[in-house]
Amino acid sequence: MSECNHDCSSCGETCEKRDFLATPKDSTKIGKMIAVMSGKGGVGKSMITDILAVNALRKGYKTAILDADVTGPSVPKAFGITEKAYGNSDGTTIYPVESRQGIKIMSMNLLLSDDGDPVVWRGPVISGAVKQFYTDVLWENVDYMFVDMPPGTGDVPLTVFQSLPIDGIVVVTTPQDLVSMIVEKAVRMAEMMNVKIYGIIENMSYISCPHCGEKIYPYGKSKLNEVAANFNIPVLGALPIDEELSSLVDKGEIESVGDYLAEATEALK
Numbered sequence: 001m002s003e004c005n006h007d008c009s010s011c012g013e014t015c016e017k018r019d020f021l022a023t024p025k026d027s028t029k030i031g032k033m034i035a036v037m038s039g040k041g042g043v044g045k046s047m048i049t050d051i052l053a054v055n056a057l058r059k060g061y062k063t064a065i066l067d068a069d070v071t072g073p074s075v076p077k078a079f080g081i082t083e084k085a086y087g088n089s090d091g092t093t094i095y096p097v098e099s100r101q102g103i104k105i106m107s108m109n110l111l112l113s114d115d116g117d118p119v120v121w122r123g124p125v126i127s128g129a130v131k132q133f134y135t136d137v138l139w140e141n142v143d144y145m146f147v148d149m150p151p152g153t154g155d156v157p158l159t160v161f162q163s164l165p166i167d168g169i170v171v172v173t174t175p176q177d178l179v180s181m182i183v184e185k186a187v188r189m190a191e192m193m194n195v196k197i198y199g200i201i202e203n204m205s206y207i208s209c210p211h212c213g214e215k216i217y218p219y220g221k222s223k224l225n226e227v228a229a230n231f232n233i234p235v236l237g238a239l240p241i242d243e244e245l246s247s248l249v250d251k252g253e254i255e256s257v258g259d260y261l262a263e264a265t266e267a268l269k
Contacts, residue, residue, distance in 0.1 A: 022135050022163040025093065030064075031143040034198065034268055035160060035169045039185030041151030044203035045172045046074045047245065048261070049148040050254045052170070053103050055265035061143035064096065066133050067107035068160055069150040070126045071119045075107045080252020085110040087136075094137045101255050104142065106133045123155035130156055131163050144268070153189045161193040168196035170236065170264070173227070174204050175219045180227050187231050198268055199234035200224065201261065207241045215240075236264035 024030070036049040049065060057063040067075040076082075079099040085106065087094045096104040108129065109115050119126070139145070147166070150156045160166060171186045173179045183200060190197050202224040206215040218241070228235045239245070239260060248254050 022131050024135055025138050028137075028139040029141050030139065030145050030165070031061075032167045032268070033145045033147060033165055035068075035147040035149050035157075035166050035195075036172060037149040037157060037169050037186050038151060038172045039153065039182035040178075041072075043151075043172045043174050043182070044239070045069075045151070046148050047078065047249055047254070048170070048172050048201055048203060048239070049146050050075060050078045050249075051239075051257055051261050052265055052268070053144070053146045054101075054255050054257055055260075055262055056144045056146075056268075057101060057103055059265065062141055063102075064104040064139055064142045064145045065106075066130075066137075066145055066147045067105070067109075068130045068133070068147050068156055070108045070121070070129055070156070072150065073107040073109040074249075075105055075148055076109045077115075077252060078249045078254040079103070079105065081105065081110070083110075084113075092136070094132075096137055096139060099255060103255075104139060106137050127155045127159035130159055134164050153185055157189065161189070161195060166195055168198045168268075170198050170268075171200045171233070173200060173202055173224075175202060175206075175217065175222045175224070179223055180230065183227055183231060187233065197231075197233050199236035199264070200228050200231075201236045201264060202238040204241050205238035234267065236267055237261045 036045050038045055053063050053065050065075055067073050081097055083097055085094055085097050096106045097110050098104055108119055169190050171183055173182050187197060202222060205222050206217050208215060224235055224238060248257055
């Protein structure tokens with residue numbers, strides 16, 4: 001550990017603990033930091049991050065979301081946030097924006113003058129921004145911080161695992177045939193970084209017929225239980241394809257979401 005260069009691909013050693021290079025503000029106290037990730041994009045990590053945060057808030061916990069998906073930040077939109085984050089006069093502190101119900105949020109779109117502006121940065125710059133979301137933001141007391149990860153296992157996930165005190169991850173997937181490969185990439189990265197895996201959530205799992213309630217599987221029958229058993233990780237839940245969910249995100253009203261993934265939130269204690 002004394003000679004660690006923080007590049008876990010360089011030595012092949014399994015460290016008993018990770019060196020946390022980033023230090024938050026003195027007044028920031030975070031109980032648990034949980035990363036929501038997947039081995040690929042387009043599986044709905046952001047929406048699931050939002051729902052988990054809303055559920056935690058409903059249970060009385062002080063909750064926050066760190067949006068680490070710098071080039072595709074969507075969290076503020078789901079919460080209907082239009083105001084921008086601001087800092088103190090000397091530029092050393094950024095204040096997170098709170099949702100209507102009190103979830104503290106930091107996202108790149110809270111810093112851009114126009115939400116449609118692209119973030120055309122190289123990996124190291126993006127990674128530095130994510131670290132600053134942890135070090136320069138005055139989070140104060142938070143019981144649960146959820147980190148919305150970008151897809152894959154590249155620069156930003158590596159920065160998050162090496163520099164932030166992640167307690168564990170939630171893996172998000174969909175019911176396609178390549179699900180096993182998607183899960184395996186995320187699971188193996190977590191194992192390499194010695195990070196706990198809380199479990200797996202399947203998104204777009206099925207559609208409920210509005211007339212008879214029968215479940216329809218547009219991507220084929222779910223392989224969730226089989227995949228979870230193969231990797232020896234718990235199943236935390238499955239989300240249907242539901243017009244209500246997409247509508248709430250589009251309207252910025254995710255805090256009005258129904259009782260989805262309540263059991264998953266309990267498992268994160």
